[in-house]
Amino acid sequence: MSLVYRPRRLRASAGIRTMVRETAVTAANLVYPLFVVPGAHVKKEISSLPGNYHLSTDMAVEAAREVEAAGIPAVLVFGLPDYKDEQGSSAWDMKSPVQQAIAAIKKALPNLVVISDVCLCQYTSHGHCGLLKGSGVDNDASLPLLAEVALSHAKAGADMVAPSDMMDGRVAAIRDMLDRTGFSNISIMSYAAKYASAYYGPFRDAAHSAPQFGDRRAYQMDPANAREALKEVALDVEEGADIVIVKPALAYLDIVRQVKDEFLLPVAVYNVSGEYAMVKAAAAQGLIDEPRVVMETLTSMKRAGADIIITYHALDAVKWL
Template sequence: MMKQTLRPRRMRISEGVRSMVQETTLSAKDFVYPIFVVPGENVKTEIPSMPNCYHLSVDNAVKLAKEIYELGIPAVEIFGLPEYKDEIGSSAWDATSPVQRAMKAIKTELPKLVIIGDVCMCQYTSHGHCGKLCGEYVDNDATLELLAKVAVSQAEAGADMIAPSDMMDGRVAAIREALDAAGFINVSIMSYAVKYASGYYGPFRDAADSAPQFGDRRSYQMDPANSREAMKEVELDLAEGADIIMVKPALAYLDIVRQVRDNIDHPIAVYNVSGEYAMVKAAAANGWIDEKRIVLETLTSMKRAGADIIITYHAIDAARWLKE
């Protein structure tokens, strides 16, 4: 029998050897945890389609932020349900809204925790679309002014980073100009540059009460069948001043993450979205999968594909597991 000289298994023979040659590592520092804030006090209500995720009043959001920071997770992204909605979503830039109050309170308690502000209109508008309407069409250019107002209001409240998720053309440039004019030249922009019109968003729309009252968002979010278009969106947002590029959803679009990684040197974020989370939780609750193993494998795949930052509802559990 011929002697075997090439034995890749030698590098898998023990945990110690495997750790030495591991190509991709996962850390709590890679994570961003999304928080949903709501009006009221002492509110902590579980979101039915997202087990272990909660609607939180500002006081409880601060408590959760402290837990997140102690686990070594460096950032939170704050979403919110407003006290009122109207046609143009004016509560989105109201300084007394839960999002702005939560940002201010968390930044006061935890000045080193990075606060990311989601900038969109859907959860603030009475019609549930991501901008100002003209008939049943979202008026792109009229919406830019509103998004800029939201971004500045969040920066004033303490946001370190603005994350526009609306998919309006030109919104990165409009937000950058508004932030700079208001003196927030060091507030960065994490652009949802590659955001697909996905079926994976269902539980989030329950959590944020943001489902459109008519139609859908395919006229502004990307077609899941398109790949080349992703780089067009990335190039446009970088030219407008984006500091970080996001791909959303993550798991079904890892080919897009790799495509973006191979073409740009900027940091890349992915959003491990609510539908991806809910499917894992449901399968784990039925005993069909090993939740810890599946979650860590899934998050590692996102880093392996090229992501630097992972926004995920699994962040708290994953950070604990990684300490074991």
């Protein structure tokens, strides 16, 4: 019996496989995170995120040059402040590292898209993402402060702000603030479906943002919930989000696909620190082929529906594409 169709025929060579490949990751899909710190001439590797660094403003500009030269269109800027207090006031201080780095990067590389993370956790003495009321976070009292942070980033030159705090109503508060102050052209990339995940451990070490007590499960999403993610995304879209993020990525690809199918906005995923660190640890032990695992992982995110992938692998991935 002869078989009319053999799927293997289209797998016979690298050239044929390339011709019929359904999903492709390109440099244009990637965003590279940067961690900026006070000081000058600082480039210190982050032990929990090997290959990534704490960078002073001058060194962040040099890192951004490398990103642009690689064909990656955007960086996502996080910061460690000079000081912390109960309100997190260094988060909107124009002299803080994030604002200084945004301004320096945009001056040096005007075509590179600079996205800024908007949250209070790195800046508060207690490590939570908003103002405290007793032992919990006061959602509504936190909104004006988050809007003030976003405004300071816009003033510094950010092209896009990315609120990651998961306070209800923060996208509307930020959109209103930006529109009222002449920054209606600044986009909002919202962490719309952000889960209370155990995959964030290395990031909290890198950003010095671990909460001093309790955890963030009262405002970040329960990992067991899928339908709730669609509601969260719908609320952010209604409030004015331009791009929505699902975070983490790898354990939530089902959520990515549901969001992609339900909404017309671009969908981003955050390939988070724990996902990255596990790959690095396994590769260091010789247990996996790092380039192949990274590219398979990023391809799965793109295949699930992600238009944009925020990843610490970005610079390496471009070399392996």
